[in-house]
Amino acid sequence: MQISVVTLFPELVDAGNRCGMVRSAIEKASLAVRGYNPRDWSADRNRRVDDRPFGGGPGMLLQPGPICGAIDAAVSESEGEPRVVALSPQGRRLDRHVIADWAERRQPLVLVCGRYEGFDQRILDSRVDEEYSLGDLVLSGGELAAMVVIDAIARRLPGVVGDAQSVVEDSFEADRLDHPHYTRPPEWEGRGIPGVLTSGDHRRIAAWRAEQAMLTTARRRPDLFTKHGPTADERAALERHWLGDTDAPRARDRTRD
Ligand SMILES: C[S@@+](CC[C@H](N)C(=O)[O-])C[C@H]1O[C@@H](n2cnc3c(N)ncnc32)[C@H](O)[C@@H]1O
Structure with missing residues (x-):
């Protein structure tokens, strides 16, 4: 199964990929995880990807150009039609039914991680199929939520957990x-x-x-x-x-x- 992660911190996701069950799934070629850094699609000479919100208010927002550039690259490099999922506290709550469904289908996933105050709404409207939340708490970024999804999927892929009965x-x-x-x-x-x-x-x-x-x-x-x-x-x-x-x-x- 192929999972692409759109993130400003690909090294954070990589760290999770080097440990435990996720590492084992990658080594067995049951899972492939690839990071896409929106800064690589920034038109700004300092590789900026955020700006102030229209209407004022605190914090910065992720701009549509770099984020959608990274999503489009992840989608076009996926094998088959991927599902594009944004991690967001405003999303539907993740649970084992969602994870089991994704792991069974093996449809490629593109996980989009927010930072700062979150996404310009047009990113969600134009590119994202669904939004999912880890629960009623606010993280500073979507990476940990993406890593939770990757870990929970990895242990459900065939042959990854030594004794399949333990998952059941x-x-x-x-x-x-x-x-x-x-x-x-x-x-x-x-x-x-x-x-x-x-x-x-x-x-x-x-x-x-x-x-x-x-x-x-x-x-x-x-x-x-x-x-x-x-x-x-x-x-x-x-x-x-x-x-x-x-x-x-x-x-x-x-x-x-
Ligand atoms: C500081 S949060 C933005 C919170 C946003 N202003 C709100 O109140 O809904 C920055 C990013 O962290 C991620 N994030 C925070 N909490 C999350 C949660 N419970 N589940 C999934 N992702 C979360 C999202 O990607 C979000 O865009």
């Missing part, structure tokens, strides 16, 4: 959060691990994990139940738990509830 079992995949995990040592600072995990009984382990995932979801993100509400078994487990008759993920609860 992640939080949100079945509209549930993940269950608690434990590794060696079995005793640490006086804390043990749930006995079922060393029982060797894979059915009981799977049942315990499913129940813990459901309980964590019920406590922290009950909104996830709206699509796939608790099943009869899950409801019974919830009732048992509310009556105190269960081995709940206490350590995690203390940190959040």
Whole structure:
């Protein structure tokens, strides 16, 4: 899959490309990431790409000429028709459904990163298919949001994550959060691990994990139940738990509830 990033800081995106899962996806040729710096399309002798907003007000805006020059180059060098996505706090909220859809389609993406006060509106009107936001917070630039998109896509591309099952079992995949995990040592600072995990009984382990995932979801993100509400078994487990008759993920609860 090909992802182009229009950014004033290609070195920032490159740094992410050299690490972990993204690096692995690039090395396996499942993913290609290329930066386009709008300064290379600036007509200004100092390579400026920003100017003051008409009507006054604070800050500077990205000008249409250099940004659209970079977008046009990224589009024309993409294999096939790319989707042009601007990262913006005013966009639709990114979630795993959007990422899964993009990763499945493998349609090339052009991610456009803003800086300063953001984009001249004509950039969005003339070149951008969709705007997406990382959430209700304001970053100083779109690069970190673009890197989040690249990372989340990379781990969904075939053959990138060693055990594909681990992606399927992640939080949100079945509209549930993940269950608690434990590794060696079995005793640490006086804390043990749930006995079922060393029982060797894979059915009981799977049942315990499913129940813990459901309980964590019920406590922290009950909104996830709206699509796939608790099943009869899950409801019974919830009732048992509310009556105190269960081995709940206490350590995690203390940190959040
Ligand atoms: C300082 S912000 C501009 C904020 C803009 N004036 C507003 O209030 O909507 C500069 C750039 O950072 C990026 N950015 C900031 N917050 C973001 C978010 N939550 N999601 C995605 N990109 C974001 C966008 O590319 C934006 O153009």
